[in-house]
Amino acid sequence: MAFNVLIVDDSPAMRGFVRRVLELSGIEVGTCLNASNGQEALDLLRSNWVDVILTDINMPLMDGEALLKILEADESLSTIPVIVISTDSTQHRVQSMLTLGAKGYVTKPFLPETLREEIEKVLGVLNANF
Amino acid sequence: MQISNLDQLVNASASEVLETMFFTGVLGAATDLPSDPITTRLDFRGTPAGSFGLSFSHESSRQIAAGFLAEDEQDISQVQVNEVICELTNMLCGTLLSRIDSETSFDLSHPELAPLPDNPEYSRNFETDIGTLGVWLNLGGTP
Numbered sequence: 001m002a003f004n005v006l007i008v009d010d011s012p013a014m015r016g017f018v019r020r021v022l023e024l025s026g027i028e029v030g031t032c033l034n035a036s037n038g039q040e041a042l043d044l045l046r047s048n049w050v051d052v053i054l055t056d057i058n059m060p061l062m063d064g065e066a067l068l069k070i071l072e073a074d075e076s077l078s079t080i081p082v083i084v085i086s087t088d089s090t091q092h093r094v095q096s097m098l099t100l101g102a103k104g105y106v107t108k109p110f111l112p113e114t115l116r117e118e119i120e121k122v123l124g125v126l127n128a129n130f
Numbered sequence: 131m132q133i134s135n136l137d138q139l140v141n142a143s144a145s146e147v148l149e150t151m152f153f154t155g156v157l158g159a160a161t162d163l164p165s166d167p168i169t170t171r172l173d174f175r176g177t178p179a180g181s182f183g184l185s186f187s188h189e190s191s192r193q194i195a196a197g198f199l200a201e202d203e204q205d206i207s208q209v210q211v212n213e214v215i216c217e218l219t220n221m222l223c224g225t226l227l228s229r230i231d232s233e234t235s236f237d238l239s240h241p242e243l244a245p246l247p248d249n250p251e252y253s254r255n256f257e258t259d260i261g262t263l264g265v266w267l268n269l270g271g272t273p
Binding site: 010011012013014016017020058060086087088089090091092093096107108109110111 | 146
């Protein structure tokens with residue numbers, strides 16, 4: 001089964017890195033969408049269904065925290081699991097994003113297998129090969 | 131704000147970031163500044179607040195960008211090189227701030243190319259596998 005993924009990050013380099021990790025992870029990725037901020041992500045979600053959202057926190061226009069709040073408040077979008085990818089590993093930030101509804105949290109820098117394991121946990125994928 | 135073990139925290143952050151996601155080893159402290167550098171800056175709010183930046187030679191920047199993007203050096207544009215160095219700035223600063231205070235969150239501005247400040251409060255240079263990396267830090271600003 002292929003999973004559709006939305007990567008939300010204002011750094012094109014980081015979006016490319018995450019995409020490459022996904023490709024190498026053994027998780028079968030169908031459509032991989034990219035957004036550079038929360039607003040772009042919401043625009044894409046109006047016409048595309050994804051199985052998981054991977055989002056940064058600090059972004060212009062709409063940050064990851066605001067995106068999570070809107071997703072949680074929207075009945076049709078609140079079921080999409082969100083994994084936060086951020087350099088901020090402080091307890092306050094991690095707890096705050098999980099409380100807002102994030103299902104996973106990966107701290108940058110990360111090893112490819114760390115992201116893969118978090119996605120597997122959230123999606124319930126058991127047999128990915130890395 | 132006085133941070134007593136800043137050298138150690140910067141060393142550990144640089145090693146963690148460069149080795150984990152940029153496939154580059156940190157060999158130790160360097161005395162020379164990077165030559166012909168790309169220089170970056172971002173501002174951070176929280177405790178502490180301030181600004182942070184890097185300097186890395188154009189040649190080293192292209193090498194590290196190629197590794198991060200999994201592309202050949204000659205196939206990547208200067209824009210891509212700049213994006214990777216900005217992402218390195220973001221990651222190094224976030225890792226350092228998380229080590230300075232592991233409990234209190236912070237906000238980072240979008241990193242950008244900017245000249246080195248005249249007299250940064252703190253600076254440190256590292257010898258890496260691919261050249262000298264300079265890091266600077268100014269503390270103080272709106273929390």
